[in-house]
Amino acid sequence: MVAERAGTSIATVSLVVNGKDRGRVSAPIATRVRDAVEELGYVVDHAASSLARGSGDLVVLIAPDLSNPFFAEVIRGVRDTVGDRFQLVLSVTERGAQPVAADVRRFERLRPAGILVDAPAAGEAMTATVPVVLLDAPGGSEAVNYDLSPGVHDLVRHLHEQGHRRVGYLDGTSRATTFGVRRELFEQACAAAGIAVSEVTARADLTVDAAASATEHVIEAWQEDGVTAVVAAADTLAYGVLRVAGQLGIAVPGHLAVAGFDDLPSSSVTAPALTSVALPGADLGRAAALRLLATLDGIAPESASLPTHLVRRASTGA
Amino acid sequence: MVAERAGTSIATVSLVVNGKDRGRVSAPIATRVRDAVEELGYVVDHAASSLARGSGDLVVLIAPDLSNPFFAEVIRGVRDTVGDRFQLVLSVTERGAQPVAADVRRFERLRPAGILVDAPAAGEAMTATVPVVLLDAPGGSEAVNYDLSPGVHDLVRHLHEQGHRRVGYLDGTSRATTFGVRRELFEQACAAAGIAVSEVTARADLTVDAAASATEHVIEAWQEDGVTAVVAAADTLAYGVLRVAGQLGIAVPGHLAVAGFDDLPSSSVTAPALTSVALPGADLGRAAALRLLATLDGIAPESASLPTHLVRRASTGA
DNA sequence: CTGAAAGCGCTTACAG
């Protein structure tokens, strides 16, 4: 239709709308085509275009839980980076489960330009016929990760300075590898610093409610065990600890110091404000998108490891 | 490849993988095809399939702000309803802006089976070549909406019973129509009940921080104006009011009652627990998805209006 | 019950 109206061929229209007309199509014809496109409100068919070209302009981001403010940040970083060149679409897994290989498979069918997978389940081989970049998947070679070491070491040193010698750890139930790494690094750093990690263990789903109820179950045991500080694997979990402490009248940080991971925006406004190992979500999204773009442009992506640092706030007496 | 391995034709394979083989393909051949599909890990190409068929199996949900727990609920409802029949993909607008017609246009290219638009900007004509269902867009005919009346009237009656005669209203800055409706209904109901709505107005983006800082600006004026209760257009906003009241030592509900809209999961656990007009997000998502499915099946969808009700909690002295 | 063939709307060598 457009070709007919512009008095030219379909091939020429294709060149013009794809911006490949430089030096291939004369200016007057290109203008006629653009006018026709405008008047007809023509928009290239995505399916046909993807089919002919072999892949489309979609970038898929698969994440476990979009309602988590952390992922909102990641999404922002990805979007800012892929910009107008690609169309970003999101997919959430069922009930916050970690993305698995089958999720990638399902989106491969869409022939996206690339797939980003945030916090994939451990041990899943995320290979596809399109480029895949993993976010926050320690161990994967195709991944963009945080370097948790500096943040964790700062945290442990800070706790030590504040006089804590026995701490509790509230872990997540998530299958994401990053939680294993957080815990391991933390325990190693504690051992090195002469801080004992209580044998009383607790874990919860990544919600305030779940964390609160897990905390209720172990808080007495922690107290009896001489724990003076609790570190949670995520800020959301730490909020649960804060809530229970508040309800039980346990002074924070006086009787119990609390810290988390993520440094969510709301962590500066909890009561008391939460000390946290900052994992800049937008940076992660940006780095992952850059890596994907590099791959698509045929450039060997450099492996990215994003710095982390400790944000000291009132919950640990800072 | 699959056809070759199964010793049959491409057409037959197509019938089998699309489950259209009943009475058209013999059992042994169908089995051979399925085996071949299994062994080769074959998955139908979405682009080619969409192109040949005219439309695909994608359902697109465009929403302004996925990090809002309310939308997380909506998404859950949609997903539960579209199930395996369609592939749900999400799109977030830039910086939480209300979805506009251009967003719909952009996703039309994907040839989805249908498009769901949550909280679209007011006055946008959301027409497309594929079925579009609007969520929470009062006034639109293709929309699934809440019937806010019962909830708002219960709220006003409740405030009246608690002795409030002068209230403040904290509005959202969102362009979504629903906020206008909330305010209007509330003011009408107040007028009818003999409650004055303070002229001191405040509005904020839908975040706790923004609401808190907006509240800080007007709280004194409200107090001077004799306001004894504040109603916020969303629970997220009400959290900001609660925070400021807490910081200033204003007793809730003793000196100031607070209520919101949405009844987010976290509203039962704020301090104090928040009275709220419940807008069941999952129900909205479910109703919208059902409406889309009905349209796709050629059934005239019945217009849906979802009931709302008041959840009374401690923040208004309940 | 099965398969050859047209066609979905594009893109891209290729020939002119």
Add this chain to the structure above:
DNA sequence: CTGAAAGCGCTTACAG
């Protein structure tokens, strides 16, 4: 600089 033609991987009447 321009256009005719092949082909992307499917689906679906249609003929057998």
